[in-house]
Amino acid sequence: MKSVTIKDIAKMCGVGVSTVSRAINDKPGISAETKEKILKVIEESNYVPNNSARNLKRSENEIIAVLVQGINNSFFNPIISEFEKFIQEKNYTFILQQIDEYKDEVSVALELEKEKKLKGIVFLGGMFHKSKTKLDKISVPFVLCTVSAPEGKNFRGVPSVSVDDEKESFKIVDYLCSLGHKNIAIFSSTEVDEGIGYHRMQGYKKALKKNNIAYFNTNVYNLLDGNERYSEKSGYITAKKMLKSESKCTAIFAVNDSVAIGACRAIYEAGFNVPGDYSVVGYDGLDISRYYIPSITTIRQPVEEMAKAALKILFKMINGEESINQNIIFPGQLIIGESTRSI
Amino acid sequence: MKSVTIKDIAKMCGVGVSTVSRAINDKPGISAETKEKILKVIEESNYVPNNSARNLKRSENEIIAVLVQGINNSFFNPIISEFEKFIQEKNYTFILQQIDEYKDEVSVALELEKEKKLKGIVFLGGMFHKSKTKLDKISVPFVLCTVSAPEGKNFRGVPSVSVDDEKESFKIVDYLCSLGHKNIAIFSSTEVDEGIGYHRMQGYKKALKKNNIAYFNTNVYNLLDGNERYSEKSGYITAKKMLKSESKCTAIFAVNDSVAIGACRAIYEAGFNVPGDYSVVGYDGLDISRYYIPSITTIRQPVEEMAKAALKILFKMINGEESINQNIIFPGQLIIGESTRSI
């Protein structure tokens, strides 16, 4: 079970370890002859360089790490694909690191930074309960993607790329109002976790206010708890709950597309029609929202552009081109689907 | 930018490095007093242990790595969640490693094995162009999940957990036949890549044969190329192509649920109805197939059970309980949705 090391290879070839190292790493200062011989021996043996040892020695690696929470969220899929492409084009190595729910993303970042000698970090999604002081310990460039640093709390200096959740939520709820809806339910999380639930709720409230519609607690439907919260199932169950209640609402603002789809299904099963009986809107602009029947009216986040923008910022920082922190806010796009109608 | 090491901490505390090490790792043989003092200093400094150095020293780590190709495939989501839960229950650390499309998964496994001193590996999905000789170089226990080793080629000894794609495809196409369909199109990949395309095509052919239905090339529709192949978009475009053709088919066997959904949407947009004009079936049993309207008739792979079974095998091997290789084949479940009807 003892694994073969560079020393073993050196011995087998009758050369020094540094020569073997040169062969492995395509370094100059080695004759084609010996190189070939060494590579051949390596091929025949079970030798695989130990990355831990490598990382320990190397002062810097051309690698970017992307840290995601909730990797099973399809919203992230196109973003991750974009990262992969972009980073590879720059001839960097791309590491995707999943963050366990209960773990602190900044701690993981700190560990990874030392371990791999990273060039840069992207935080994708996440709740961002991050403390600024801890964030400051990160010594390589990093950027937040799809979330922005909380305002006020002295988080200035934290570059980010995001969409203004409150504003976009306002936009889509306002759209519902413009269609004549006056009784609009919201399916969301009522936990004040500074996460998407909070901002989207704020947008909802503001839109109602602007349209002179009173806000009622009874129109707020709390989604499932836990990691199923933003799933189709969650929307489905919540809609069933709503349908059983005395709700007189004519429209539903679901906190994301998956929830909207679950709601549509529940409404369908109850013998009602979308948008005939209920207009339903989502948020995010997942692919599936275009293929669903009815297609879902939603706010599309320009994910590819956001991904590119995040990496551009990151590489600028890496290259020391600009040290000013940027906080790019992308506009969301209201996509009018078949799930809404005017009344 | 020089980062602080264990030595620095030792110096700052006026103790030896081993004492600091003991404090960090909760090892015995240290007074509560000094431990507390050390931890406090660490807290205040920017010290983060370097994992590369740790891995280099440690002989074994309690960690399981899961290697996935195409992490953006929602089919894998519940499996990964299950892995995470299971592995954490065993008090092991869970590492999810994404494999770039162009990379060889076995090479990655080999590297990772040395680097992290893994206890075990799970290969999730993937094409498995793996060569047996290379696979043999892996010296820790591993198991394939959702794919089985290719038959014949002396791959005996490679434990796996999977569903019999050919048999299950047969089952669902046979079901279509039993509904009276005689002209059944298949949306798949015609590349002979030993991947899902091939086996599902075989099942399709066998089902036709059993039902005395002739096989026509013209009923085979090739999906998009590249990594969009198995997406909704791919099914959508392929269905449009089919609708424009002279096809007289009354049913479509889509190679997976996403493709089926794309096809349903295209049919809908063309003014036709599922299942009125076309019956559509998928494969996999994604959550969305239950929430789609119409819900999709599909073969559900028992993903949670498969995930658990794979890890059970792995842990048995790790504990040396059973060295016999197991190849568990789970039955798929025919789920009859609203997307099919008898004619």
Next chain:
DNA sequence: TTGTATGCGTTATCAG
């Protein structure tokens, strides 16, 4: 209870 010294597998810096 604590500190010192050694080695993990590499790469990099030197002489040769």
Next chain:
DNA sequence: CTGATAACGCATACAA
């Protein structure tokens, strides 16, 4: 072009 040898940061056997 090549080969010793010194780090890299940590854990551990051993000595104190």
